[in-house]
Amino acid sequence: xxxxxxxxNEDGWPGHSECDIAKVTMKPPEYVAIxxxxxxxxxxxxxxxxxxxxxxDAGLELVHVERIRxxxxxxxxxxxxxxxxx
Numbered sequence: 001x002x003x004x005x006x007x008x009n010e011d012g013w014p015g016h017s018e019c020d021i022a023k024v025t026m027k028p029p030e031y032v033a034i035x036x037x038x039x040x041x042x043x044x045x046x047x048x049x050x051x052x053x054x055x056x057d058a059g060l061e062l063v064h065v066e067r068i069r070x071x072x073x074x075x076x077x078x079x080x081x082x083x084x085x086x
Contacts (some may be wrong), residue, residue, distance in 0.1 A: 033075050
């Protein structure tokens with residue numbers, strides 16, 4: 001079997017000229033939700049990136065509802081803001 005040389009397409013991606021490549025265009029989201037884990041917890045004072053508690057027997061990491069509500073409030077405020085998001 002002969003080896004075919006691959007070229008590049010107009011975007012610089014490697015490919016064979018005889019291959020049909022479907023282009024998929026994705027629209028970026030208008031807004032990316034704020035993760036509660038990026039906020040400090042007002043209930044237990046966990047720092048951003050730290051879980052609030054761990055249930056060792058069950059192997060579960062917990063995040064307090066106060067932290068989740070704070071993130072949801074920030075999301076709602078950002079969505080209602082007239083300023084464009086970066």
